[in-house]
Amino acid sequence: MSVVLEKALLSPSPIAGVVQKIIDGQRLSRDDALTLYKSHDLIALGALGDMARQRKAGAGKESFVYYIHNMHLNPTSFCRETCRFCSYSNPVDRSKAYIWSVEKVLEEAHNGASLGITEIHMVGGLHPSCNVDYYEKILLRIKTELPNIHIKALTAVEIDYLSYLSGVTVIEILKRLQDAGLGSLPGGGAEIFDEGVRARMKVRKTPPERWLEIHGAAHRLGLKSTATMLTGIGETIENKVDHMLSLREQQEKSHGFMCFIPLKCYYEGTNIADEVTEPTGYDILKDVAIAAVLLDNFPHVKAYWIQLGEKLAQVALSFGADDLDGTIGEEKITHAAGTKSPLQNAKDRMEYLIRSAGYIPVERDTLYNIVRIGDLAAQHAMTASFNNKQLLHN
Ligand code: V47
Numbered sequence: 001m002s003v004v005l006e007k008a009l010l011s012p013s014p015i016a017g018v019v020q021k022i023i024d025g026q027r028l029s030r031d032d033a034l035t036l037y038k039s040h041d042l043i044a045l046g047a048l049g050d051m052a053r054q055r056k057a058g059a060g061k062e063s064f065v066y067y068i069h070n071m072h073l074n075p076t077s078f079c080r081e082t083c084r085f086c087s088y089s090n091p092v093d094r095s096k097a098y099i100w101s102v103e104k105v106l107e108e109a110h111n112g113a114s115l116g117i118t119e120i121h122m123v124g125g126l127h128p129s130c131n132v133d134y135y136e137k138i139l140l141r142i143k144t145e146l147p148n149i150h151i152k153a154l155t156a157v158e159i160d161y162l163s164y165l166s167g168v169t170v171i172e173i174l175k176r177l178q179d180a181g182l183g184s185l186p187g188g189g190a191e192i193f194d195e196g197v198r199a200r201m202k203v204r205k206t207p208p209e210r211w212l213e214i215h216g217a218a219h220r221l222g223l224k225s226t227a228t229m230l231t232g233i234g235e236t237i238e239n240k241v242d243h244m245l246s247l248r249e250q251q252e253k254s255h256g257f258m259c260f261i262p263l264k265c266y267y268e269g270t271n272i273a274d275e276v277t278e279p280t281g282y283d284i285l286k287d288v289a290i291a292a293v294l295l296d297n298f299p300h301v302k303a304y305w306i307q308l309g310e311k312l313a314q315v316a317l318s319f320g321a322d323d324l325d326g327t328i329g330e331e332k333i334t335h336a337a338g339t340k341s342p343l344q345n346a347k348d349r350m351e352y353l354i355r356s357a358g359y360i361p362v363e364r365d366t367l368y369n370i371v372r373i374g375d376l377a378a379q380h381a382m383t384a385s386f387n388n389k390q391l392l393h394n
């Protein structure tokens with residue numbers, strides 16, 4: 001056990017009891033999670049997150065950190081909703097919203113394929129022309145023309161909207177899309193499940209129970225998915241813990257979530273900055289570490305480098321995250337709201353970020369099957385150079 005955790009076990013430490021529970025492999029309660037959030041012992045929280053990550057990884061994979069060679073496709077920026085934190089859908093000037101034809105989506109997909117991507121992550125706003133027929137055509141064309149690419153597409157909110165537009169059940173929509181080539185669902189649209197925050201942020205779309213129900217339905221059809229939590233929109237630590245507990249409960253029932261992704265709001269183009277508190281690096285690392293221990297039935301926690309920034313995402317890898325997401329291609333949602341992260345990263349860059357944080361880069365596919373373990377020679381060279389520097393300093 002790490003010295004940090006031994007110290008945290010000493011009785012005056014307010015988190016000693018929770019630390020012991022985690023070491024013993026017991027499930028944490030709401031109060032336990034709140035105790036961790038109230039602690040200022042960030043390093044101990046990180047050690048706990050890291051311990052959870054290593055346990056979940058299994059023997060021989062403790063140092064693996066995953067990334068995927070993927071691209072984001074956003075067929076439309078028009079959205080009938082007006083969530084106050086969203087700059088992407090541009091509610092101020094709807095005339096600037098775009099909608100891509102099926103041909104345009106295919107052209108973009110082919111561009112990505114020529115670079116060797118293994119996944120298309122496709123999400124967009126809610127536009128009445130982007131109905132189930134539109135997405136079915138896109139999925140069928142991609143599946144026929146680019147059969148080796150996994151299509152992770154349409155958040156639970158979009159699935160809900162497609163069901164509303166066509167008047168058929170969510171299950172029928174999911175089945176049609178699955179038959180057309182849908183491979184899994186992304187985790188967007190969850191925001192924060194608390195009703196008060198949602199009311200203040202004018203989140204009128206798919207309510208929490210329905211978001212969870214749609215993921216449950218997808219899981220039962222054999223479609224895996226992910227789950228997000230958006231912070232920096234006026235939430236409390238209680239709201240965050242309750243959000244994660246709802247996800248944990250759903251996972252107990254349907255077992256299809258592959259990973260949890262804490263997101264951080266950017267405010268450019270919104271009018272909410274004065275009403276909310278921007279999460280600090282400290283807050284985000286706590287979210288990552290607490291998610292890793294509280295969500296004991298989620299195999300992975302993702303440090304989404306686009307939103308965390310490369311540097312904080314690297315640190316998050318020592319706090320319980322084991323995935324950096326992907327190369328992306330061209331990210332639009334967070335860039336519309338002002339992130340300064342690059343629009344995309346090359347595979348080399350992803351591997352460099354992982355390796356230089358002390359981990360072994362592993363390229364994965366959407367379902368976390370290993371595509372390639374990063375260059376071990378490069379790993380050894382970096383470790384040797386590090387050891388040499390240590391010797392020089394000693
Ligand atoms: O659902 C909206 C959020 C999400 C802003 O499934 C904002 O693997 C920051 O869900 N600032 C979309 N965030 C992104 C997303 C995602 C990303 C990476 C991987 C996966 C996955 C999912 O972005 C939205 C919303 O929660 N968002 N506005 C904003 N201003």
Ligand code: SF4
Nearest residue numbers: 079081083086089125
């Ligand atoms: Fe629409 Fe999603 Fe933006 Fe809300 S967050 S306005 S549902 S695109």
